[in-house]
Structure formats: C-alpha cells, structure tokens
Amino acid sequence: MLKVTDLYKKIGDVQALNGLSFQAENGTITGLLGPNGAGKTTCLRTLFGLLQADRGQAEIDGMDIARQPLQARKQLGLFPDPFGLYERLTPREYLEFFAGINGMATADAREATAQVLQVLQMDDIADRRCQGFSQGQRMKVALAQSIVHQPTNIVLDEPTRGLDVMSTRVLRELLLRLKQQGHCVLFSSHVMQEVAALCDQVVVMAKGRVLAQGTPAELCASTGKNNLEEAFIALIGTDEGIAA
Amino acid sequence: MIALIRTLLRKELLDASRDKRSVMAGLYYAIGTPVLMCLLFAVLLQQLSSNDELYIHIDNAEAGPALVQYLANRDILHGDESKARAIRLSLADNFEQQMQQGRPATVILDADHSDDRLLSSIRRIERALGRYNSEVAQLRLMARGIDPALMQPVAVQIHDQATPDSRGGMFLGIATLTIILTLFYAAMNLAIDTSAGERERNSLTLLLSQPLLSWQLVIAKVLAITSFSMLGLVVILLVSKFAYGLVPWEQLGFTIRLNADFMVFTLLIGLPLALLSASLQVLVSFLAKSFKEAQTYVTMVLFIPLTLSMVTTYNIATDYVQWLPIAAQQQAMIEYLKGSALPLPQLLVSTLLTLLLVVVFSYGSSRLLKSEKVVFGL
Numbered sequence: 045m046l047k048v049t050d051l052y053k054k055i056g057d058v059q060a061l062n063g064l065s066f067q068a069e070n071g072t073i074t075g076l077l078g079p080n081g082a083g084k085t086t087c088l089r090t091l092f093g094l095l096q097a098d099r100g101q102a103e104i105d106g107m108d109i110a111r112q113p114l115q116a117r118k119q120l121g122l123f124p125d126p127f128g129l130y131e132r133l134t135p136r137e138y139l140e141f142f143a144g145i146n147g148m149a150t151a152d153a154r155e156a157t158a159q160v161l162q163v164l165q166m167d168d169i170a171d172r173r174c175q176g177f178s179q180g181q182r183m184k185v186a187l188a189q190s191i192v193h194q195p196t197n198i199v200l201d202e203p204t205r206g207l208d209v210m211s212t213r214v215l216r217e218l219l220l221r222l223k224q225q226g227h228c229v230l231f232s233s234h235v236m237q238e239v240a241a242l243c244d245q246v247v248v249m250a251k252g253r254v255l256a257q258g259t260p261a262e263l264c265a266s267t268g269k270n271n272l273e274e275a276f277i278a279l280i281g282t283d284e285g286i287a288a
Numbered sequence: 289m290i291a292l293i294r295t296l297l298r299k300e301l302l303d304a305s306r307d308k309r310s311v312m313a314g315l316y317y318a319i320g321t322p323v324l325m326c327l328l329f330a331v332l333l334q335q336l337s338s339n340d341e342l343y344i345h346i347d348n349a350e351a352g353p354a355l356v357q358y359l360a361n362r363d364i365l366h367g368d369e370s371k372a373r374a375i376r377l378s379l380a381d382n383f384e385q386q387m388q389q390g391r392p393a394t395v396i397l398d399a400d401h402s403d404d405r406l407l408s409s410i411r412r413i414e415r416a417l418g419r420y421n422s423e424v425a426q427l428r429l430m431a432r433g434i435d436p437a438l439m440q441p442v443a444v445q446i447h448d449q450a451t452p453d454s455r456g457g458m459f460l461g462i463a464t465l466t467i468i469l470t471l472f473y474a475a476m477n478l479a480i481d482t483s484a485g486e487r488e489r490n491s492l493t494l495l496l497s498q499p500l501l502s503w504q505l506v507i508a509k510v511l512a513i514t515s516f517s518m519l520g521l522v523v524i525l526l527v528s529k530f531a532y533g534l535v536p537w538e539q540l541g542f543t544i545r546l547n548a549d550f551m552v553f554t555l556l557i558g559l560p561l562a563l564l565s566a567s568l569q570v571l572v573s574f575l576a577k578s579f580k581e582a583q584t585y586v587t588m589v590l591f592i593p594l595t596l597s598m599v600t601t602y603n604i605a606t607d608y609v610q611w612l613p614i615a616a617q618q619q620a621m622i623e624y625l626k627g628s629a630l631p632l633p634q635l636l637v638s639t640l641l642t643l644l645l646v647v648v649f650s651y652g653s654s655r656l657l658k659s660e661k662v663v664f665g666l
Contacts, residue, residue: 118499
C-alpha cells in the first residue's frame with residue numbers, strides 16, 4: 045500500500061507538489077494521470093525518498109519513507125524513467141545485483157533472477173550485455189529489475205513510452221498478474237488509452253495536486269462525460285500535454 | 289551491511305573491468321611511462337658522462353704549441369666548422385714571448401655562457417686551463433728554488449660519502465614520481481565513469497532509490513577504483529623493473545634496482561595513496577555537473593599531487609611539505625632505493641593524514657549524494 049498525505053515540494057521556483065494526497069491499495073492497479081509537468085515524476089521521486097518533501101509525508105506499507113527509508117524501500121520496486129541500465133552488464137548480472145542490494149543472499153538472488161527471467165521470457169537475452177538492446181528488451185530488463193526482489197509495491201514511471209505493441213502487451217500482462225498476486229501497482233502516465241485499459245483506480249493530477257480520484261467509470265459519471273478522455277479534459281480544463 | 293558493500297563492490301569491479309577503454313587508458317600510462325623514462329635516462333646519462341673528444345675552435349694555435357698539446361692530451365682539440373662546438377679559444381700573438389718571460393700570457397675563452405648545452409664543455413676547458421696554470425707555476429717556482437708547496441697554504445681533502453646508489457638523486461626522483469603518479473592517473477577515467485558517468489546514464493538515481501545508504505555506495509566505488517589504481521601500481525613496478533634494467537647506469541656509477549622488497553614496500557605505502565586518489569576523484573566528479581566537466585576538474589585537481597611529487601623530485605621541499613601526503617611517501621621510496629634510513633616520522637604522519645583525507649573526501653561524497661541538486665545534476 046502506498047499513501048501520500050498533503051505533499052508540498054518546491055523545485056527552484058516551481059511549486060511541483062502542492063498539497064498532493066492519494067492512496068494506492070494492494071491488489072489494485074492505480075494510474076497517476078496528469079499532463080506533462082503535473083508533478084508525477086516529482087511525486088514518485090518523493091515517494092522513493094530521492095526528494096525530500098517540504099511538507100507532508102509519503103508512506104510505504106505504513107512506513108514513513110523519510111523516517112525508515114531502508115525498510116520502506118525494500119517493499120518498493122521501481123521502474124524508472126529513464127531505465128538506468130548498466131550497458132556493460134548482462135540482464136542476469138544486473139538483476140542479481142539489484143536482488144543483492146535489496147538484501148537477498150547470493151543463492152536466493154540467483155534463484156529469484158532465474159525466476160523473473162523466465163516469467164518475462166528473457167532467457168534468450170539473459171546473458172548478453174545490455175549494450176545494443178532494443179527499447180522492448182530494455183523495458184523488460186527494467187521491469188524485471190523492479191520485481192526481482194519481490195516487493196509488495198511496484199511503481200512505474202511512464203512505463204509504456206516508446207514501446208511497440210508486443211512489449212506493451214508483455215507489460216500489461218505482467219501488471220495484471222502482479223495485481224492478481226495482491227501487489228500494489230502504481231504507474232504514472234499521460235497516455236489515456238493505457239490508463240483506461242489497465243487501471244482500477246485513476247488519480248487525476250495537475251499542477252501538483254489531485255483533481256479527482258476514482259474508477260474510470262466514476263470519473264466519467266462525476267463529470268457527466270461518456271469516456272475517460274472527455275472526463276479528464278473536463279477535470280483539468282484543457283487538453284494540453286495529453287496523449288490520446 | 290558487509291554483504292551489501294560486497295555486492296556493490298562486485299558490481300563496480302565487474303562494470304569497470306568491462307570498460308576496456310578506460311582500463312587500457314590507465315594501463316597505457318603504467319606501461320608507457322617507464323619505457324619513455326628509460327629512453328630519457330639513457331639520453332641524459334650519455335650527455336652527463338660524455339668524456340669523449342671535445343672539438344672547439346682554437347685560434348692562433350701556433351703561438352702556444354705546448355698549451356695546445358696539453359689540451360689535446362685531455363681530448364680538447366681544434367675542429368673545423370662542422371665538428372667544433374661554439375666555443376672559441378684564442379691565444380694572444382705574444383703568447384710564446386710572454387710565457388718565456390714569465391709574464392701572464394693571454395688566452396681568450398669566447399662562448400655563450402647562457403647556453404646550457406655548452407656549459408659542461410666550458411667548465412671542462414676552464415678546469416684544463418686551471419691545471420695547466422698550476423703545473424707551469426709549480427715548475428717556475430722549482431726553477432727558482434722555491435718549494436711549490438708554499439703556494440698551497442690549505443690542503444683541501446675531499447671525502448665523498450656518496451655511495452654509488454645515492455648519486456642518482458634526480459633519476460630516483462623521476463622514477464619514483466612516475467610510479468607514485470600512477471596511483472592518480474591509472475584509474476582516472478574509471479573514477480569519472482563510476483561517478484559522473486553513473487549520474488549521466490541515469491543509474492545513480494535508481495541506485496539511490498534502493499535500500500542502501502549513500503556512504504555504502506561511496507565506499508564501494510572508492511574501493512573499486514583503488515583496486516584499479518593498485519593494479520596500475522603493480523604494472524608500473526614490473527615494467528619499471530624491466531625498463532630501468534636496460535638503462536646503462538654503470539656510466540655514472542649507480543643503478544636503480546627495483547627489487548622485490550622495494551615493490552612490497554611501495555605497494556604498502558601506496559595503498560593509502562590509492563584510497564586518497566580514488567576518494568578525491570570521486571568527490572570532484574560528483575561536484576561537477578557533467579561528465580565532461582568532471583574530466584576537466586579532475587585533470588585540474590591532479591596538479592596537486594603532481595606538484596607535491598615534483599617538489600620532492602627536485603629536492604626543493606620545505607620542511608612542512610616533507611610531512612604531507614605523496615611527498616613523504618615518495619621521499620621514503622627514494623630513501624629506500626638509496627639504502628638510507630627511512631624518514632619514519634614523516635611517513636607515519638603523512639600516512640595518517642592521507643587516511644584522514646580519505647575519510648573527509650568520502651564523507652563529502654556521501655553528503656553530496658544526499659543533495660537533490662547533485663543527484664539530479666540541477
């Protein structure tokens with residue numbers, strides 16, 4: 045479970061987060077939807093403790109990230125934007141490394157890595173160096189990295205950007221599977237289609253605060269529109285920075 | 289916690305060892321420098337010990353055949369334009385006459401004294417003329433029944449305590465300078481790559497989002513870079529041993545012998561310096577905003593160890609400098625090679641100082657990694 049309460053964060057002269065509050069439950073896929081510059085990435089970075097909020101708090105499974113960063117982060121998997129791969133390592137080495145720094149013993153890390161490589165059907169690229177991987181292959185490595193240590197919460201920052209149809213399907217299937225296993229999945233996006241297709245809950249944010257939260261159907265009903273895109277435009281008042 | 293640092297270290301080593309260009313760039317220094325120095329020394333030695341025939345212009349030689357013969361016996365000869373150096377010795381027209389009358393006979397030594405390449409030749413001619421002077425004077429005194437010893441009120445006896453090995457001061461300085469600077473240059477690219485490079489490739493933020501503390505990350509990086517610095521040190525010691533073995537030291541009566549004892553000693557006193565080099569370069573790279581900026585800053589900062597080492601090499605270190613990192617270690621290496629007593633207090637203090645700086649620099653880096661500005665390169 046992820047919960048942010050009344051987050052404020054100023055970066056330079058910009059009030060990136062302006063009293064942001066929402067909650068993402070276990071067994072649910074929550075979409076953080078907002079136009080470019082809404083504060084989505086800032087919100088996620090604060091959730092990870094990379095940025096310190098000026099006010100408010102972010103909790104992971106009830107643990108405050110500012111107070112118990114190490115314990116809280118063990119329950120977090122991050123699919124970052126950009127991926128942050130090590131070009132000179134193979135996916136297997138990369139995954140074993142991340143499993144290791146999340147506290148897994150060498151043997152456990154090796155086993156968890158083998159497992160996740162199998163789940164994502166990456167055995168053919170597991171022992172090649174990441175240098176020269178396609179965008180889809182890179183996405184898989186990043187995705188595998190975010191779940192290899194079996195965290196309860198998985199956070200994805202703009203996961204579908206630049207992916208082809210096949211890769212998007214792999215991603216979608218994995219997210220649904222994680223949801224069925226009872227994980228809490230939170231992803232940020234400005235792509236309407238994938239939010240509508242995947243999310244149980246949608247948090248609409250703009251200018252650093254939440255405008256509305258609910259299921260896609262609830263959002264449509266509350267705005268009197270018949271699809272999410274229209275509802276979204278109605279909520280933020282403009283269609284600027286949104287991809288259909 | 290140890291397991292975590294080990295995992296981080298293993299990743300750093302694996303990643304760095306596959307960065308072939310950076311590793312090789314470091315090793316080129318370690319392999320190339322001793323070879324270059326070996327050539328340089330060979331040339332220098334030849335210049336220093338060239339007691340061969342010296343050709344100069346001697347004008348009006350027929351005026352003083354005895355003097356010209358005396359010089360010729362000492363391999364100072366008249367040569368034609370193509371052969372002779374730009375030194376001109378002119379005998380006065382009345383040279384023979386003045387000599388016979390026991391009056392000073394004029395000889396003009398004409399050369400550019402600011403030309404360093406001529407200086408040793410000029411000194412050699414001056415010495416030869418001086419000796420000719422005193423030999424003729426002694427003969428004149430004896431002919432007049434006076435003991436020539438009267439002309440020598442003080443008998444100066446010079447006891448040279450220099451051992452063959454202690455003579456090669458400058459050579460030892462340069463040899464140890466190249467060895468000690470390896471610690472700073474061998475892993476320079478790797479240090480920049482693992483810090484500024486890691487940030488530029490966006491893996492730094494991902495790493496810092498993991499359950500680890502920034503100092504653990506810094507320690508792993510510093511240890512990894514230290515390993516490569518030490519690898520560079522091992523390589524340069526082995527190459528130096530081989531290369532300096534080829535230099536014809538006998539001409540000057542000393543040798544630079546890098547035996548196994550010296551290598552172990554250098555590795556021991558080099559280890560704290562390798563840590564210093566790694567922690568300094570990581571800190572500077574994190575302070576820079578980009579990879580290229582880091583390259584510039586690191587290159588600039590490396591002038592400090594270079595200066596400390598140069599000061600030791602040319603033996604112009606003040607009393608304070610001898611207690612500083614790098615200078616003291618290098619001095620110890622020089623003394624070790626000379627077979628003299630080691631400057632133990634200086635070595636101890638500077639090693640402690642070195643380790644203190646390692647802690648300060650590493651702490652600085654881990655503080656930087658907590659700064660949003662640094663992590664995101666804002």
